Amino acid sequence: MKVGIIMGSKSDWPTMEHAANMLDSFGVEYETRVVSAHRTPQLLADYASSAAERGIKVIIAGAGGAAHLPGMAAAFTSLPVLGVPVQSKALKGVDSLLSICQMPKGVAVGTLAIGEAGAANAGLLATQILACQQPELLAKVDEFRQKQTDTVLANPDPAV
Amino acid sequence: MKVGIIMGSKSDWPTMEHAANMLDSFGVEYETRVVSAHRTPQLLADYASSAAERGIKVIIAGAGGAAHLPGMAAAFTSLPVLGVPVQSKALKGVDSLLSICQMPKGVAVGTLAIGEAGAANAGLLATQILACQQPELLAKVDEFRQKQTDTVLANPDPAV
Amino acid sequence: MKVGIIMGSKSDWPTMEHAANMLDSFGVEYETRVVSAHRTPQLLADYASSAAERGIKVIIAGAGGAAHLPGMAAAFTSLPVLGVPVQSKALKGVDSLLSICQMPKGVAVGTLAIGEAGAANAGLLATQILACQQPELLAKVDEFRQKQTDTVLANPDPAV
Amino acid sequence: MKVGIIMGSKSDWPTMEHAANMLDSFGVEYETRVVSAHRTPQLLADYASSAAERGIKVIIAGAGGAAHLPGMAAAFTSLPVLGVPVQSKALKGVDSLLSICQMPKGVAVGTLAIGEAGAANAGLLATQILACQQPELLAKVDEFRQKQTDTVLANPDPAV
Amino acid sequence: MKVGIIMGSKSDWPTMEHAANMLDSFGVEYETRVVSAHRTPQLLADYASSAAERGIKVIIAGAGGAAHLPGMAAAFTSLPVLGVPVQSKALKGVDSLLSICQMPKGVAVGTLAIGEAGAANAGLLATQILACQQPELLAKVDEFRQKQTDTVLANPDPAV
Amino acid sequence: MKVGIIMGSKSDWPTMEHAANMLDSFGVEYETRVVSAHRTPQLLADYASSAAERGIKVIIAGAGGAAHLPGMAAAFTSLPVLGVPVQSKALKGVDSLLSICQMPKGVAVGTLAIGEAGAANAGLLATQILACQQPELLAKVDEFRQKQTDTVLANPDPAV
Amino acid sequence: MKVGIIMGSKSDWPTMEHAANMLDSFGVEYETRVVSAHRTPQLLADYASSAAERGIKVIIAGAGGAAHLPGMAAAFTSLPVLGVPVQSKALKGVDSLLSICQMPKGVAVGTLAIGEAGAANAGLLATQILACQQPELLAKVDEFRQKQTDTVLANPDPAV
Amino acid sequence: MKVGIIMGSKSDWPTMEHAANMLDSFGVEYETRVVSAHRTPQLLADYASSAAERGIKVIIAGAGGAAHLPGMAAAFTSLPVLGVPVQSKALKGVDSLLSICQMPKGVAVGTLAIGEAGAANAGLLATQILACQQPELLAKVDEFRQKQTDTVLANPDPAV
Secondary structure, X not given: OOEEEEEOOHHHHHHHXXXXXXXXXXXXXXXXXXXXXXXXXXXHHHHHHHHOOOOOOEEEEEEEOOOOHHHHHHHOOOOOEEEEEEOOOOOOOHHHHHHHHOOOOOOOOEEOOOOHHHHHHHHHHHHHHHHXXXXXXXXXXXXXXXXXXXXXXHOOOOOO | OOEEEEEOXXXXXXXXXXXXXXXHHHOOOEEEXXXXXXXXXXXXXXXXXXXXXXOOOEEEEEEEOOOOHHXXXXXXXXXXXEEEEEOOOOOOOHHHHHHHHOOOOOOOOEEOOXXXXXXXXXXXXXXXXXXXXXXXXXXXXXXXXXXXXXXXXXXXXXXX | XXXXXXXXXXXXXXXXXXXXXXXXXXXXXXXXXXXXXXXXXXXXXXHHHHHOOOOOOEEEEEEEOOOOHHHHHHHOOOOOEEEEEEOOOOOOOHHHHHHHHOOOOOOOOEEOOOOHHHHHHHHHHHHHHHHOOOHHHHHHHHHHHHHHHHHHHHOOOOOO | OOEEEEEOOHXXXXXHHHHHHHHHHHOOOEEEEEOOXXXXXXXXXXXXXXXXOOOOOEEEEEEEOOOOHHHHHHHOOOOOEEEEEEOOOOOOOHXXXXXXXXXXXXXXXXXXXXXXXXXXXXXXXHHHHHHOOOHHHHHHHHHHHHHHHHHHXXXXXXXX | OOEEEEEOOHHHHHHHHHHHHHHHHHOOOEEEEEOOOOOOHHHHHHHHHXXXXXXXXXXXXXXXXXXXXXXXXXXXXXXXXXXXXXXXXXXXOHHHHHHHHOOOOOOOOEEOOOOHHHHHHHHHHHHHHHHOOOHHHHHHHHHHHHHHHHHHHHOOOOOO | OOEEEEEOOHHHHXXXXXXXXXXXXXXXXXXXXXXXXXXXXXXXXXXHHHHOOOOOOEEEEEEEOOOOHHHHHHHOOOOOEEEEEXXXXXXXXXXXXXXXXXXXXXXXXEXXXXXXXXXXXXXXXXXXXXXXXOHHHHHHHHHHHXXXXXXHHHOOOOOO | OOEEEEEOOHHHHHHHHHHHHHHHHHOOOEEEEEOOOOOOHHHHHXXXXXXXXXXXXXXXXXXXXXXXXXXXXXXXXXXXXXXXXXXXOOOOOHHHHHHHHOOOOOOOOEEOOOOHHHHHHHHHHHHHHHXXXXXXXXXXXXXXXXXXXXXXXXXXXXXX | OOEEEEEOOHHHHHHHHHHHHHHHHHOOOEEEEEOOOOOOHXXXXXXXXXXXHHOOOEEEEEEEOOOOHHXXXXXXXXXXXXXXXXXXXXXXXXXXXXXXXXXXXXXXXXEOOOXXXXXXXXXXXXXXXXXXXXXXXXXXXXXXXHHHHHXXXXXXXXXX
């Protein structure tokens, strides 16, 4: 298990599954779990503080609204934590984004874009982090990026 | 000790002392402590989960930026938690306000205004909550409110 | 009657009934009433200033847009007032949130999140306030919180 | 007395005196008074509901933050009410503006710009309203406007 | 003809007809016209500068987005101008509100709320302005306000 | 005279002189004038509608707050109009930016950044537009851009 | 080929085709191409740096979210670049607008409104720029503007 | 050289040096360089695309305003890129934050908080990423975190 994907609620899954899909596409092992900062704070503490010893290398945490999950996970581990602001109902994820991103000096969260694009990119960035030590992953990322480039180049006409 | 005033950093004190001053003016006992959600998450868990048994009735938590302290305190206790958004440097407390206020269903934080006014009002609201069971406190709040009204009435001319 | 739930318009009921439902779940007595700060200002003054003597312990006020109801209710009583920003049409509740939360020093409103989550949490926080003096309510809140935790723990897989 | 200028606090006077100055420049009689929606709600009710019979034709109300004064004054009178959002410390008057402007259907506030320009324009708009029935005031407004135009025309070079 | 209702585009009519309806309910005569600040600037200049001599007492101008119509109408007349921010597609009327409200010192627009409520209130405020000199209109406004109050009082239960 | 630089007030000059300085650096002739959309609407109409026949090729208009000048200039001419949002006091130019940029279909303003950078870039973009037909100007722009690039390349160390 | 219309993704075409349609209406030749700043950065560099020599006079670039395309195109060419903020899902184009507009001194993008109106106006402004040197285009723009004016004048009644 | 710290301008150094200081505290080798996305786009392309082969493992990019540097660096490399939104003059870094964070699916930037805290945390997160493969670095991060915790615990009184 290399990546732990956690989210505050099952309702975050339609967003966060894009992180899982991205990891799948690279063949990166991961686990997914609902961990609520507010409803299961002790689980959060246990999950994050034991993640390293369980072999997790990167934690991806998605949450909406007050969105304390990524920052609190980061508070309980020295592993890199990536945060995904889930689009909230009233404020469209502005609250999620600021809550996740505006961390104080000393505890860091690498924040991605609001919503599905951010979740997918959390999966991608986690893979890039793992690729630092796994040359075969780096090759896969390069290939993904190249394919993505080729797709745009092969479809130059926006109106088709 | 009736009220626990916690804050994420010493730099929040110039704001949060207004909560302490308000409680002082009502003769309400309180304690103050720096408790950082991100730097001392275990202390936060311990502080909030043991507050009730130590006789605390209301927790006032002030924080700026990502400002997870009030919401996480609320996650570890069934006591009422009041949150004070401390004015942050870049975003002027908009981040603090949204992080504190936009809690999900099931874990509540009563949020006050950004900055000193909010801190003072947290002290006031805590006293109003305690006054539910302490008639002598209710009288003091009524007196405070009346004095405040009288001061405005006695100084009708804005230009003086 | 322990809690008074007021709102500026019938159109706020689909939001505010979540406060009522929460109080129902704890067996807390409450009354509901449409009280418009702008259309029935005298009723608001009468309602809020007489609430304490009628046995009300906490007022929950919901409003959208300019949303003066919670702050004005607080102006007429020494009881704790909780404010629920109802999601407005154009600005999605940002106006409601700022109008309710940004109270000046000396008159406090404990503000909850925008919309249904905030309304439900107003009911929860009101119960937590009442629980200060009613041990059996505290037990119910603890039970609610534990059940909520257990539900998350029992459903760890976000994809199911 | 034709215009009543009220404001929530003495600290609003440096802004609101620009309304008074504008009225002075047109020779329009006015009174000024600190009336706090939150600290003196009964005074507000009395002031606004008796304004018409005291000969007031237009009310100008300035307030910052939650800024309930203009809307609540409008709730207690059928006179035209003009609102001035005073620049607030943290949010720079965005809260004041939304609280004053976003009134529900049925009770109206004519809102001016944030700060001094808005206060001055409240004095101007009040005069324009009075000018509907006072031809000599209309002439003064026309003259003011013409002089203002002439001043720009006479100073075309921005660098001088 | 007492009131001129102008708007930047036919697409503003579903909003602005609420101003017309309000005036109808008071029996106030008005005219409606599409006047585009950007597409018919000369018409705007002609309309606004001739309005007073055609007997218009108040101009209501609605516009969305850049929303220059109210401010430019005010630039060409000494009559009171009321501005209605029409809800825009992307920014939900925040752009309209700021463009209309943030006028510089010397040319005033009384701004109402975004959308239908603001349009209706523009009709109401225009009537209140006219009522300064027409006692029978004042009675009608008082009656409208009383009826509005009575309707709330007669329907106290939000859930019915 | 190739470029007309207009601004709503002398107070905009410290911002707008950066447009003039940029044009100076390219040797592009320009004129500067205070033209207020609200205080001198007829001058604005005259200035913009006669600009083409006076040989002006591009209009640069700077304004703050409601900032109607660029859009209204564009309404009176078929020349390209570039708008510079001047930083406003309360809202820091957000109002200026939205008022200038959010023009309706059919009348366009090319909007630059808020403040000095935007003013300088308005001068640059005006020069780029003129360079379409003046090869010697194109060379100067290329040279400016190259010099700018070289300066960065020659100073790679941020700490020096 | 006079104008190059580029956009970051095919999903931007429903917005950007309004730029193409506007150019069509003036008979201005253009090309359209998907060029992604992030997925095809080298194509962007090649496209922008070779545009002038291929006869392109103006580049119109549309993008949403981080929206780096217009600014990076401007970085690689001395041609005038017009930017269209495409309405993004979560933030409705506020992100796109700020990313495109807030360029630093020395590299300019003329930014249009968010969405379809902005795209159409980019086509119009590009035509106005080309018209500087093509009198027959200027006549067409004048005619377009006149027709637009006439349409408003011919349809004065908003309710029809 | 393990980390490349780049920034758009020398004026970003007072912010970005906090990233350097953090890396220094961990003994992580890094290089710093001014690389402007807009003024030196080719340098950016060269820097980012050659970083991996030069041994760089993580890129930290800081920029303000339109802030294209982090996203464009990410477009040219498969290495992890961390973005620091530098506080901008008018919009206080909101523009920088959105430009950096709102990347489209397929090219990721891990975004930190606005300003100095974000820069310091970029250094910390880069170290955490490197620590995945360097056990001695992990120990240093753990020690840093512990020391940080101890400092808070040793200074519990906010008023001292």
